[in-house]
Amino acid sequence: MTASVVIAYYRGLPGLDVQLEALAAQDFDGPFEVVVSDNEGSADLADHLDRHPHRERLGLRRVDASGVPGTSHARNVGTRAAVHDFIVYCDQDDAVHPGWLRAMVEAGARADIVGGPLERDSLNEPVVAAWRELPAPEEAFVMGRFLPITFGCNLAVHRSVFDDVGGWDESYPTAAGDVEFCWRIQTAGYRFGYAPEAMVAYRFRTGLAETWEQALVYAREEARVAKQYGAPGRQWWWFPVHATVSAATAPVWPWSWSRRRLGAWLWISGNLVGRVAGSVRYRTIYW
Template sequence: MTASVVIAYHRGLPGLETQLDALARQDYPGEFEVIVSDNEGSEVLRRFVDSHPARHRLGLRWVDSSGVAGTSHARNVGTRSAVHDFIVYCDQDDAVHPGWLSAMVAAGADYDLVGGPLEAESLNDPVVAAWRPLTDPAEAVVLARFLPITFGCNLGVRRAVFDAVDGWDETYPTAGSDVEFCWRVQTAGYTFGHVPEAMVAYRYRTGLRESFDQVVDYAVAEARVAKQYGAPGRQWWWLPIHAAVVVGLCPVWPWAWSRRQRGKWVWLTGNLIGRLRGSVRYRVVYL
């Protein structure tokens, strides 16, 4: 199977270089291309892509997706310009492992939608890597006690399936778009496969404030998707448990003064606030 790799781009230099280097080290023996879908409309990026030393090895191309802001639009434009029938997505600031594309393409022969795990150790300071928990690489992530998902930075889909479900929902410009896409594909009757070998090194945000804003956005968007698909979510009694953990890790206590503990607290607190905010905004219990 041949493959097209789509990267949604916005103000991603010089970090994009790390991802392109990782793609150039893939052990995949087949034909593939890499499409950088430019949601910024950057001439600097276009010149960077046109002159990149690995452009022939990667089949590297630039496409303009600056007409509508958002990752979903960039992925749609990139996908619709692809020449191959299997589409895989990764992000501009991460780094796919060497066997990533081989594993994704192999799984794409058996499933309509595939995805793999993330790891935080390769690209992050150990303190920052401890802020946000990741699931067991052997298991798919299941949100709201509904259906499994994979992240937009590590997702593969057959082009025919992408077309059948009308691509990424651009009313979800960033947060929640991958959850919505995965659930829409599966509820349309297509199959999902988790691929533990398709590992991606995931880069965390390093500021406490930006980490807080990110997790709040995630939780609010997840509440919207849960409402849209009628996902059962967690029971109401999770709220006091979550709140108790937030209080127990609060940086006012001496055992939570370290930057490692403050980061964990920010992530847990932001998740709780986002769930409450999303529950109110979308009139759904998403706790």
């Protein structure tokens, strides 16, 4: 099989080069290209890619996706510009492992949409890596006690499936767009596949305020997509347990806390607040 790798881009230099180096090191021996879908409309990016040392190896090219803000729009534009029929998505600030593309393509021969695992240690300093847990890599993560999902930074789909379901929902510009896309494809009758060897090194936010905001927004928009698809979420007792853990570990004296402990607390508490906010905003109960 052949593949088109699509990267949604926004203000990603110089970090994008880490991902491009990782893509250049793939052990996949079939034809593939890398399409950088530019949601910024950056002249600097165009110039950078024109002079990139891996331009030929990667079949590297840029497409303009600056018309509508959001990762979902950039992925739609990049997919529609792709040459090959198997589309594989990764993000500008991560780094795919050497066997990533091969594993995704192999799994794509047996499934309509494919996901893979994330790891936190390669790109994050130990303090930041300890802030949050990632799903176990052995099998796909089931979101909201409903259906398996994969994250948008490690997802592949056949172009025919993408076209049939109408692409990414641009009313989800960033958070939960990947959950909605996975669930829409599966509820349309397509097969979900999982490639444990398709590992991606995932980069965390390093600022405390950024971490809080990300946790809150992710959880809030998860409530939205859960309501849309009727996902039941966790059982009722999860909320008081989560709230108790958050309260019991709250920083009474924040200046005496380590950055490791404070970051972990902000992630847990931001997730809790986001679920409450999402339940209120979208008029549902989702814990």
